[in-house]
Structures are given as C-alpha cells and as structure tokens.
Amino acid sequence: MTRTLTLALIAWGLQASAQTQVQQTSFTFSDGLHPSFMVAFDNGDDKDLEGFYKNRLKMVSKDVSNKKEIKALGARVPEIAADTITILCAVEQPRKSTTVNVHLAFRVNGAFLASTSEELLRQNATDYAYRTAVAYKTKVLQDKLGAEQKTLEQFRNDLATLKKEKDRTENTLEKTKDKGKDAAKDKLDAEHELSTTNIAIETKKTEVAGDPSEQNTKDLQDLLKDRSKLESKIEKYTEDSADAEKKGKDLEQDIKDNLKQQDEKQKAIADQETKVKAAQLLLDSVN
Incomplete structure (x- = not known):
C-alpha cells in the first residue's frame, strides 16, 4: 500500500515536472x-x-x-x-x-x-x-514538498507523544505495583494482628466467665471493637490489592498497545521520509 502510494507520488511528480x-x-x-x-x-x-x-x-x-x-x-x-x-x-x-x-x-x-x-x-x-x-x-512541487514535510513532522510529534505517554504509564504502573505490594503486606500484618486479637478475645472471655467484673467486661468489649476494625482493614486491603492487580493488568495492556502504535508510527515515518525524499527529488528535477 505505502509503496504503491510512493510510486504514485513519483509518477505524478514526473508528469508535473516533465520537460516543459x-x-x-x-x-x-x-x-x-x-x-x-x-x-x-x-x-x-x-x-x-x-x-x-x-x-x-x-x-x-x-x-x-x-x-x-x-x-x-x-x-x-x-x-x-x-x-x-x-x-x-x-x-x-x-x-x-x-x-x-x-x-x-x-x-x-x-x-x-x-x-x-x-x-x-x-x-x-x-x-x-x-x-x-x-x-x-x-x-506546485514546493507546495507538495511542504505538505509532505508537514505530515512527516506531525508523525514525528505523534511518536514523541506516544513515547511520553508510555513513560507516564510505566511510572503509574510502578506506583500501582507498589500500592499493591503495600496493600498485600498490610493485609498480612492485619491478619496476623487479628489472629493475636482472636486469641486474646478467647482468653478474655474465659476471664469474664470466671470474673465478670466491669473492667474485664470493658476489656473484652475493647478487644471485640479492635477485631471489628481489623476485619474492616483486611477487607479494605483485599480490595486495594485486587484493584491494584486489575489496574496493573490494564496498564500493562496500555503499554503493549502503545508499543504497537509506536511501531506502526515508526513505519509510517519511514514511509513518509521516502515521500519527502521523492518530492524533493522531483522538485530538484523540475524543468
């Protein structure tokens, strides 16, 4: 396709710049x-x-x-x-x-x-x-050359933009992975603390059964509140970890798509450079 377009440009130009x-x-x-x-x-x-x-x-x-x-x-x-x-x-x-x-x-x-x-x-x-x-x-040929050069410049700008977008996406991906790791670590810490709290609760229940004093009862209630908070934290950390994993996959796909677009743009630039050279050659040969 591109080769055909290039040959068409040259053929058109040869006609336009044929011996006057x-x-x-x-x-x-x-x-x-x-x-x-x-x-x-x-x-x-x-x-x-x-x-x-x-x-x-x-x-x-x-x-x-x-x-x-x-x-x-x-x-x-x-x-x-x-x-x-x-x-x-x-x-x-x-x-x-x-x-x-x-x-x-x-x-x-x-x-x-x-x-x-x-x-x-x-x-x-x-x-x-x-x-x-x-x-x-x-x-006519100068206008054609100018148009081809403008298109080439636009393609190069597009490629530069794609590279910047890829860099930004990679940075976001790293931050997302870090957040996912932090959420997973915080979840493990909270689960460990929950396990310890559950043991403390069972121990305190035994104490309350033997001595249902106001202090023992209050201590048990505090432990139950702590467990509820920990369970909420674990739920949140689980969601954060899942969100980070999903977002990470989306970002990785964005990077793959970006690289594909960069490859296509590189090819378009190479083809456009050929067109610019052809247009310049035709301009140089006008007579």
Whole structure:
C-alpha cells in the first residue's frame, strides 16, 4: 500500500515536472483567432493555473481583466520587448482530457507575435512562456514538498507523544505495583494482628466467665471493637490489592498497545521520509 502510494507520488511528480515544451500554435480568444505560445500541463488544475497566471500578470501590468480569458494591458516585460505589451492568456482543458493547455498571445507594437514575427521576439516570448511554466511547476512541487514535510513532522510529534505517554504509564504502573505490594503486606500484618486479637478475645472471655467484673467486661468489649476494625482493614486491603492487580493488568495492556502504535508510527515515518525524499527529488528535477 505505502509503496504503491510512493510510486504514485513519483509518477505524478514526473508528469508535473516533465520537460516543459512551448509550442507555437493558435487559439480562438474572445476577440478572434490569434497566434499563441502554448504549454501543456499533464494532470493540471485549470483553476489553479488560471489563478497563478493572473497573479503573475498583475505583477507586471497596469490592468488585468478576467472575463472570458485573462487580458493584461500595459504589461512591462523587458525580457520580451522594451515597450509595454498586451498579453492574452487562456487556460483550456480539452474534453475527456487530463491535460490543461495554457495559451499566451503577445501583442507587440500593435501586432501579435507569430511564426512570421522577428525571430528574437519569438524566442523571447518562448523563453517567457517557458520560465513562467517552470515557475508554476516549481510552486506546485514546493507546495507538495511542504505538505509532505508537514505530515512527516506531525508523525514525528505523534511518536514523541506516544513515547511520553508510555513513560507516564510505566511510572503509574510502578506506583500501582507498589500500592499493591503495600496493600498485600498490610493485609498480612492485619491478619496476623487479628489472629493475636482472636486469641486474646478467647482468653478474655474465659476471664469474664470466671470474673465478670466491669473492667474485664470493658476489656473484652475493647478487644471485640479492635477485631471489628481489623476485619474492616483486611477487607479494605483485599480490595486495594485486587484493584491494584486489575489496574496493573490494564496498564500493562496500555503499554503493549502503545508499543504497537509506536511501531506502526515508526513505519509510517519511514514511509513518509521516502515521500519527502521523492518530492524533493522531483522538485530538484523540475524543468
């Protein structure tokens, strides 16, 4: 599963970062058919592409409209021409196709650049279309890398939290075991004291039978009270010991579950590190 996802990421990225090619073609804009410089984006997002190109053109133009297509007026792009130019940008996705095409038309000195235009201008326009497309691909892959890195960081934080929880649970388990041991010891001590008290009671009963004085009777009553208290203590210590044993088993299971989760998270981290490396590799290879 994870290997499949990683391979899918690489395949997607290779498409996104495939060699950028600029084709000189033509496209029917809202005001007619014009020669254009087209770049095809496999598995592209038409809305995202449109937003990217619009923002890029806003940075260099006096006015940008976006009705049927993006129209940049007074664009200052010295890489193409010294004077301001008009740039038309149309993003289209052919029906039943995963490819999104971006058409750029450049009007320089009142005429659209075409195959018959000055070679230097055509080359400048081609270079501009190429650089802009690469900038978009770079942004997409940077965003992808950032998302993968964020996920990796979250996984590592999750693992750190699991380790802290395990440490806390282990500390609680040790305290619980100590309480269980103390309860068991206190129970034994109380049982021993109860045994001694029972003997004392039987002895005192014999004394009372032979001499039912007020003092002997009071002493017997005190011993009976002591026995009742000891029996209550023994009952409590028994419950405490049982509770500690049950809680200890629950905590031990929690630790086992935690270790299992840590193992799963470690594997997820290793897989995510592979994805980050793949995303970085794709970003480094964009062209």
